[in-house]
Amino acid sequence: MRRNGLLALGFHAVFLAFMLGPLAVVALVAFTPEGYLSLPIHGPSLRWFRAILDYPDFIASFWTSVELGLASASLAAVLVVPAALGIGRYSFAGRGAFLALMMSPLMVPAVVLGVGLLRFLSLFGLQGTFVGLVLCHAMIVGPYVLRMLLAVVAGVDRNIEKAAASLGASALVIFRRVTFPMLAAGLVGGWVLAFVASFDELTVTIFVSSPQVTPLPIRLFSHIAETTDPLAASVSAVIMGVSTVLLILLDRCYGIDRLFSGGGR
Amino acid sequence: MRAAPYWLSVPAFLLYGVLMAVPLAMTCLLSLDRFSATEGIVPAYSLANYAAVLADPYYQQIYLRTLWIALVTTVASLLIGTPEAWIISRLQPRWRGICLLAVLGPLLISVVVRTLGWTILLAREGLLNQALLGVGLVSRPVELLYTQTGIVIALVHVLVPFMVIAVWTALQRLDPAGEMAALSLGASKAAVFFRIVLPQIVPGVLSGSLIVFSLAASAFATPALIGGRRLKVAATAIYDEYLFTLDWPTGAALAILLLAGVLAIVALWGRFLERRDRMRG
Numbered sequence: 001m002r003r004n005g006l007l008a009l010g011f012h013a014v015f016l017a018f019m020l021g022p023l024a025v026v027a028l029v030a031f032t033p034e035g036y037l038s039l040p041i042h043g044p045s046l047r048w049f050r051a052i053l054d055y056p057d058f059i060a061s062f063w064t065s066v067e068l069g070l071a072s073a074s075l076a077a078v079l080v081v082p083a084a085l086g087i088g089r090y091s092f093a094g095r096g097a098f099l100a101l102m103m104s105p106l107m108v109p110a111v112v113l114g115v116g117l118l119r120f121l122s123l124f125g126l127q128g129t130f131v132g133l134v135l136c137h138a139m140i141v142g143p144y145v146l147r148m149l150l151a152v153v154a155g156v157d158r159n160i161e162k163a164a165a166s167l168g169a170s171a172l173v174i175f176r177r178v179t180f181p182m183l184a185a186g187l188v189g190g191w192v193l194a195f196v197a198s199f200d201e202l203t204v205t206i207f208v209s210s211p212q213v214t215p216l217p218i219r220l221f222s223h224i225a226e227t228t229d230p231l232a233a234s235v236s237a238v239i240m241g242v243s244t245v246l247l248i249l250l251d252r253c254y255g256i257d258r259l260f261s262g263g264g265r
Numbered sequence: 266m267r268a269a270p271y272w273l274s275v276p277a278f279l280l281y282g283v284l285m286a287v288p289l290a291m292t293c294l295l296s297l298d299r300f301s302a303t304e305g306i307v308p309a310y311s312l313a314n315y316a317a318v319l320a321d322p323y324y325q326q327i328y329l330r331t332l333w334i335a336l337v338t339t340v341a342s343l344l345i346g347t348p349e350a351w352i353i354s355r356l357q358p359r360w361r362g363i364c365l366l367a368v369l370g371p372l373l374i375s376v377v378v379r380t381l382g383w384t385i386l387l388a389r390e391g392l393l394n395q396a397l398l399g400v401g402l403v404s405r406p407v408e409l410l411y412t413q414t415g416i417v418i419a420l421v422h423v424l425v426p427f428m429v430i431a432v433w434t435a436l437q438r439l440d441p442a443g444e445m446a447a448l449s450l451g452a453s454k455a456a457v458f459f460r461i462v463l464p465q466i467v468p469g470v471l472s473g474s475l476i477v478f479s480l481a482a483s484a485f486a487t488p489a490l491i492g493g494r495r496l497k498v499a500a501t502a503i504y505d506e507y508l509f510t511l512d513w514p515t516g517a518a519l520a521i522l523l524l525a526g527v528l529a530i531v532a533l534w535g536r537f538l539e540r541r542d543r544m545r546g
Contacts (some may be wrong), residue, residue: 008355015345019368023378037388067281087274108484109523110485111483111520112520114518115292115513116288117506119295139281200375200376220378236375236381241376247370256369257434
């Protein structure tokens, strides 16, 4: 059995403290009873979680983010499923370029995308609208869905589809009853990952959102840029809670290492 | 049957063609226009914005700072992420899963939240300074917030998981027999790591570095919150140009320069990797 030495385990402990420390600090500070940022020495208090309820802006932004995540992950899934089948099963002229184009949101700096989309959406009056945000987010989170789907498409046995066809099933029935169920596992994982990516997106969104449609990360960013109070920490704790639930779900179903290998934002 | 892949690609191609290619082209065109305080954006079709930006010491400093921060972040992530991936791969399976979750999980948590943790930790009266003062390592609080050091610390935290996952993936392909053989022949643990493991995971280390570098060079939220208003990097300078100065043509030129810089370094890196692979046959 290969074992880590004491030095290695010590390094490991420091590394874990480095990774989790800042998150733990935010979570702890959120429970402070004081009016300023401090660790809860005088016992935990829910004062700042209750305070969120007094800020309808944060509540509205939370729901905006949830709706945006649901809409954009679903739109991305609908558009990417056929593309994943095309890329995964056929070799055609322009396949490499098309794949590169679809993965490009992971390579192009987000701020460059943001300014381009700001200009583009302004021309059509979509800047700062929910529809505009959904379109932008669907594009940004598409690569996550595509990556999960391509892994699944490669593993699908095409003989099953041929068997269905030889038994007289129409193309539509084959897709609905045979192909789609086999893709479903990858699709659900890609969809959840896309939802999280949309829920967290800041850099592109900050250019294309408006005071009327402000997703949660933007609201939190502007709040922290002005002042860091325990309210920022309690809102962050709520975000961490949502992300952690989805994270554990994804890890149980797919294994965390498979979600991110191959790079990404 | 031949047309099938094209029909399947149409919906996604429309989304990416319209929302990726067109805005990028529009930003290129916008960078050639002229900004006037009275008339707004005036078509000019000249490279004047690029000339002005490249000749301005203010912007030169911002690009150099961005490059420096990205380089230091990449090297630091490489130095701590590589051994960490190796250590995790040698843990017992039960702990391996938990530790991997702890290291990679933060990727799913908003960058704003992770950066908030660092603004609390790095503050003048923050935990880090209290600890340093308490232990007696320093006699006065260290300024970390609003400094490049602070930005690098927070960026390493945000991006090092990408390094760990890249090295981890490379380690998964490693044949443990090589290590065993070296150990049985009397090699020390250090020798095994440096002469058996490391050479085989170099591709993972290099691709992880590339991801960390390109994300660090274009990072926005972390430098904005830790660096504050004065310590600008390329991404925050572009943001200010678009939303405060409202000089979109100059902002577009800054954005195209950032994109070109990142893509050039990525391409050079790719060439280097290919050459390396070919030389090894």
